[in-house]
Amino acid sequence: MAVIPVRVTLWIMLFTCCWVTYMLRVGMSITIIGMVPPVSRNASAGGSPCGSQSSMKHVSGDVVHYPGEADGHPLEEEEKKYGKVYDWSVAQQGLILGTYFWTYPISSLIGGMAAERYGPRLLVFVVTLISAFVTALSPMAADLGYYTLVIIRLILGLAAGFIYPCLHCLVARWVPQAEKGKFIAALMGGTLGTVVTWSLTGLIMENHGWSAAFYVPAAIAAAWCFIWWYLVADSPNEHKMISEKEKTYILTALGDRVQTKSKSMPPFKKIATSLPFLAMTVLHYGNLWGLYFILTAGPMFVKNVLGFQLSAAGALSALPYLARLFFAPIFGSIGDYLLGKQIWSTTKIRKFFCIFSHIIPGLLLGCLVSAGCNWPVSISLITFSMGMNGAATLTNLQNHQDLAPNYAGTLYGVANAIGSTAGFFTPMITAYFTKTGNTFDNWGPVFYVGAGAYIGAALFFIIFGTGNIQKWNYRQEPEPAGVLSWRPWGKTETPPASGKSSKK
Template sequence: MARIILKKFDVIPARLNLWVMLFTSCWVAYMLRVNISLNLIAMVPQTSHNSSSTSQCGAKDDVVRNTSLQHVDIADVREVPRQVPGGASFDWTADQQALILGSYFWCYPLTSLAGGMAAERWGPRLVVFVTSLASAVLTALSPVASSWNYLALVVIRFFLGFASGFIYPALHVLVARWAPPAEKGKFVSATMGGTLGTVVTWSLTGPLIEKFGWESAFYVPAALTFVWCFFWWYLVADTPSEHPRISVKEKNYILDALGDKVKKSKGLPPFKSIVKSFPFLAMIVLHYGNLWGLYFIMTVGPKFVASVLGFELSAAGVISALPYLARLVMATIFGFIGDFILARKLMTTTVIRKFFCLFSHILPGLLLLCLIYAGCSTTLSVALITMSMGFNGAATLTNLQNHQDLAPSYAGTLYGIANCIGSTAGFFTPMITAYFTRNGNGFEQWRPVFYIGASVYVVSAVFFIFFGTGNIQDWNFAENTKENKDDKNNDLKEMNGITTRTGDAKDAKDTPLSVIS
């Protein structure tokens, strides 16, 4: 039966299969990453001695309103125990919960740094398979670890972050080796699959816990990941040349479109040139701003929705997932827009990267500023969070693609370095949130948290607009011999401008990736 199903995939061109597997790999990675944010709400009873339990926008039974004023911000809040059906009874403090949330990111930045180099040396297919399999095993062990001690769960999350750090840099190596220039935006948008993983996980975790218990919120994602690993190993290859079932026409189209701009390297990347590159520094700053906003809503978003806005657990998961669904939809739209602009030479690559920072960073930051003054207008608050994350989908045209511009031969390494630095936001945001909300969960306590997030968004975009570029750097060809210098100069001229491919354009339309376009 499994063989029959797999044979049906063989009739689909390899590029479309790869796009789907890229998308679902990010889905799986985020499913295992974000489930803990909602699980903790169920695992730790929301009792009166837990300062994170009270809601300033709670239900009518929990709030005694001041009848002389209509705004709920000044309501007197009673500390009423809130039990979650199917939940556990772990007596963990707010600081211990923050430790659990942040432990995922302790080693994640370091393995992100190594992930690109590992994929460039041993192949992204193997790297993603091994780390995803290990992540599934660790997730399945989480309930047992939780029953021992919260520190055991911290260790599990630590090693889960260690394994997961390899995945995204490896995926960007695949994009560099498989995506023709005319389809780069659509392939990069596939890395937004984590957004749908967040949406589905947060939407289903609450009902899953209430019906089958909190342990199921770990076992079900682990089981799904095991199944996904089987399909990944069968359908994915490191390069078009190594794919056993790709058509000759499709393989020739991809290889001809990429030319010799992307080379497999067994040696070390030119780190000296990379470190000295100011355009690369600008990309790192932009990437950091993006991840700060992303991780902020991912790690503490459910807590804000449940503890401040007063939604029940099942509703909190759905509401917290809406911004990620908007981000997924907008990322796809922005990916199409970028490919359309490049194909018609409406903007240079550099102008595209800088112009769309307005949507990926500046607008999301301004919307976060508006959010802190929305008060208990839950509809307005949810709309602002959703729009902020939705516009951030334009990151497919800014920080998520800029490393491919600078050095496609070392795209995984560049992304790994940027992710190493940017991912530190993953354990800073829970700590900062815990610090400001230590004595309560009112809007006054949360406002500094949103101020910081908005500032990082906007400042990073302004820095990139002044100092960033979309031009390929000469150190991308660091291993070229003297005989190839003329080719290198030609490549630089071609990639720093906008080129339109002919010849194989018809073949490209004949393959199913055109369904995506």
């Protein structure tokens, strides 16, 4: 019998799973900076229009002055090598970063169905172990050529695509409705993985070279796999250490909304023609566009435009994710309180918090170019944009659990497969607009596209989305009384177990 509630252990393992997954995913965004030749600081040559912040003496308006500069020609900073350097073009670098997301949608699409049929515990264990192994092979792959490294990234993306559908399947099977906000917040563990990885990768590279930045995460991920296997089960009924009291509480709270392993196929025709599912997918796509933009292009903007050294670029690029990690559980707890006390309906919660998860981040991202070389303002705008996106725990990251908890893994997998295409579009768009140099004029369209994706997706969901459970959630059962297919303004919600109408 567990000394602490098994749900606490599950929360920790969900959190660390996302941490490990993102640790293996995002390290390349920093590592690749040390793997390619340094660029000139001159903006026209592709360097920073703001100069080097490490050697900055003072800033007057938009003019940056450096110690020892004369006749308007600043001194070039000494560039440190972190290991073997590869002559990869900007386009090739974008390909290396982006190909992770070429295969990610494929496995994400089938990951939910695989988890619902075979169980998420085994799938997470296997794909994470594979990811750790191929990450350790990355330095050797780079020596063989950038195409070989692209193959490594393709394998990593294919393995990682299974993770989040599996985790959402676990949440659906383990977590009562009134606690889901907190558990969806656990899936922000990837945020901490980003923060830690970006903060430490630069330091590891400066002290041990960029090869070590692959070996260390690979070793950590491999060790984590065996902890996962020991502590996690596919459902409360299969957990060996859960108390009867906790198991009874979970199963009673879930009721007949969720069934465990099933050999039946999801109702794809009904899913594909569901307007609420389409609205959720659009909302998820807008969220991932902003997320992946800062994930892949953020370090480059901080180093090549704002002019920070590699270690500082990693740390400053991690700040937005630290803010997201801080705000996510706060928003999740607020949503659980509003739902648990029946103050607001599920639909009202989902739509209202789109203001924080999408609209405010979009507006802040659109203001970024106007900050110019005022790096404290630029970093603050990016940080608060991503911090407010922590409210995604109440919007796109939870809505599929509302629509069909029996198929939560499948719904999230399909939406994530579509949304993850933003992961290979954003590096390409960034490379296209910045190919002639790292000027603010070149970066402006990149930020405006991200802002439009955020805000447009939110408006679509506010009009067409819902938090009501869908009738096709129930496998081969008649529609329960009171369940609506679609009520966009949330006048009726999932019938409570007691049969009483929920408070609006």
